[in-house]
Amino acid sequence: AQSVAQPEDQVNVAEGNxxxxxxxxxxxxxxxxxxxxxxxxRGLQFLLKYITGDNLVxxxxxxxxxxxxxxxxxxxxxxxxxxxxSALYFCAVRDYGGGYNKLIFGAxxxxxxxx
Amino acid sequence: xxxxxxxxxxxxxxTGQRVxxxxxxxxxxxxxxxxxxxxxxxxxFLIQYYNGEERAKGNILERFSAQQFPDLHSxxxxxxxxxxxSALYFCASSVLNNEQFFGPGTRLTVL
Numbered sequence: 677a678q679s680v681a682q683p684e685d686q687v688n689v690a691e692g693n694x695x696x697x698x699x700x701x702x703x704x705x706x707x708x709x710x711x712x713x714x715x716x717x718r719g720l721q722f723l724l725k726y727i728t729g730d731n732l733v734x735x736x737x738x739x740x741x742x743x744x745x746x747x748x749x750x751x752x753x754x755x756x757x758x759x760x761x762s763a764l765y766f767c768a769v770r771d772y773g774g775g776y777n778k779l780i781f782g783a784x785x786x787x788x789x790x791x
Numbered sequence: 792x793x794x795x796x797x798x799x800x801x802x803x804x805x806t807g808q809r810v811x812x813x814x815x816x817x818x819x820x821x822x823x824x825x826x827x828x829x830x831x832x833x834x835x836f837l838i839q840y841y842n843g844e845e846r847a848k849g850n851i852l853e854r855f856s857a858q859q860f861p862d863l864h865s866x867x868x869x870x871x872x873x874x875x876x877s878a879l880y881f882c883a884s885s886v887l888n889n890e891q892f893f894g895p896g897t898r899l900t901v902l
Contacts, residue, residue, distance in 0.1 A: 719894050
């Protein structure tokens with residue numbers, strides 16, 4: 677079964693510092709991985725995805741993610757954090773086949789960026 | 792704005808009641824998905840429809856049902872509501888198997 681794990685409930689970063697939000701995955705077959713962000717009282721916003729190709733994926737709002745097959749990881753990164761990046765971040769893996777397609781989400785990591 | 796709309800934004804009801812949540816997908820998206828977000832269960836996939844046909848079921852209770860209409864909008868029906876059904880319900884849509892775009896959600900409170 678496909679699954680993702682986000683080992684940190686919360687990540688605290690000072691504004692201007694680089695940030696990393698961790699995600700590891702377990703899949704059978706090729707992984708299709710996603711990052712979403714949820715701001716308070718809002719829906720989930722798509723940030724980026726990895727399907728195939730370059731291990732470094734660039735996404736919205738200056739975020740990027742590094743796919744590492746040997747470590748089965750897909751960590752979200754940003755070179756310089758902003759206070760406005762404070763939100764709940766979800767890693768997800770696509771479970772698909774036979775005409776169906778669904779996302780399996782991690783538990784989420786709350787990012788707090790301090791001024 | 793993802794282009795996915797959901798109504799209502801908030802719903803407060805009593806145990807034992809029945810409610811209907813509505814979702815309109817992005818223009819052109821044939822797939823619609825429903826997810827439930829709760830504090831104890833996190834984000835859970837409920838059900839997927841593609842062009843009117845059910846394609847996948849997740850952890851959806853028998854008290855819950857959904858359908859997708861010819862105009863591609865979808866409704867999630869929740870009946871015999873219990874306190875534990877209180878959650879945020881999201882609808883998402885996609886083109887075939889590409890990334891899913893989520894609506895703002897419906898917050899259901901069961902008293």
